[in-house]
Amino acid sequence: MNIFTEFGRYLLMLKGMFSKPENAKMYWKEFMHQCSDIGIGSLGIVVIISVFMGAVSTLQTAYQLVSPFIPLSTIAQIVRDTVILEFSPTLVCIVLAGVVGSKIASELGNMRVSEQIDALEIMGINTKTYLILPKLLAAFVVIPMLVVVSAVLGIWGGRLAATLTGIVSGAAFDKGLHQFFKPYNVFFALAKAYTFSFIISSIPAYYGYYVQGGALEIGRASTRSVVVSCVLVLFADYVLAAVLL
């Protein structure tokens, strides 16, 4: 199957998601279930990555800023901006592409192979609407929240590393955080988070939904979905930076 056929089928899948729900209450239940799965399920890894990401950024920035003419509070500014602009939205979303993406692809793939999707179809349920739409909406709601949490924890991790190692005092770090802060950067980070959340939920959903074969193919679909999602996240990252900055 060539790339155009795949892209066409992907678009048709997205179009097929928009139909009237058979029972709004059941769809809401599924949406909340997915929010919990994606959000709470990924919170642990996001917390760990973010704290260490901020801490390492602080140490490496301090290592490079050796000039006595540059105030130490600049370290905080650099950490803040790199965390908000790049690390939290992009790095966290790449990790989430692995965590959430493989889960979505393998869950749908298993349902396809074990005929559970066929069973739902025969009941008269639009499986694209019932199985894929709640995942996409949940990712759209929860992933930007995780990115915000990650940014806060990343900056906190940076401050913690700075004070624990004595590179920058807490007061100097806080002063640096407030200097030259651009709220637009937060808007940019959120724009990235929304774009990436769509990519890392819809691409695995596509690969999982259309899987054919058995356990081996589910594994392959899961791996492929993660690889494609990561590449598209990086590509979208560049495009957004070029357009919005």
Added chain:
Amino acid sequence: MIEVKNIKKGFGEKMVINDVSAVFQTGKCNLIIGTSGSGKTVLMKCMVGLFEPDSGEICYDGQNFSEMNTDQRKELRQQIGMLFQGSALFDSMTVEQNVLFPLDMFTKKTYAEKLRRVNEVLDRVNLKDTNNKFPAEISGGMKKRVGIARAIVLNPKYLFCDEPNSGLDPQTSLLIDKLIKEITIEYNITTVVNTHDMNSVMETGDHIIYMYQGLKEWEGSNKEIIFSKNERLNNFIFASEFLQDAKDMRMLEMKGKIDNNRNMDDMLK
């Protein structure tokens, strides 16, 4: 009643079903039999709408399925129950939640009413004390019975069973066959069973269609199949010498040449 008229279905160059027509009667167990790759599963999937036939018509009580719009199909599908080869139970749900699911999705009954109905159908398929178990915790035969319970919970008019006996021991297979037959008569359902289990054919085959390489090769009942002169059908049904001998014995018995009330020990003397 389900009518299938001149159905054709191919994948790429290969025609899997070639001009098949049949009528599946209400209140009867209609069996589709045939070797692997004969097109019986594809025919069933065309009938339930999982595959779109290339040409031909499928009519449910006179309503042409191919001409229905999405909403009409959805409505009809709520009258269809299907038991899958691998049961297709939702792994993350308990037995009770699996059977409850169609009721939750399509009815506005209270939770107590829905639960009563769930217990009623689980009792009907002889499943007790399994409500809170997950599919991974029950046996293959029990999974099939949960699949049947889920298929009949909305009181369907049409029941499709795709190889209901696959992977089951002969005794459990007979129980499942008996259950399908009883439910068909009790609820007056149009049942279509896709099988290559010979016990099912002889026990439940009110109406049998034999498929061979995408064509309908033979049609009749379990009483007629034994006297069939169709060589391919005979080769398929009575594949082993044991079954061939059993057939000969049965034919002699039916012609009155063997007294089936005679003691087996006397016969062996």
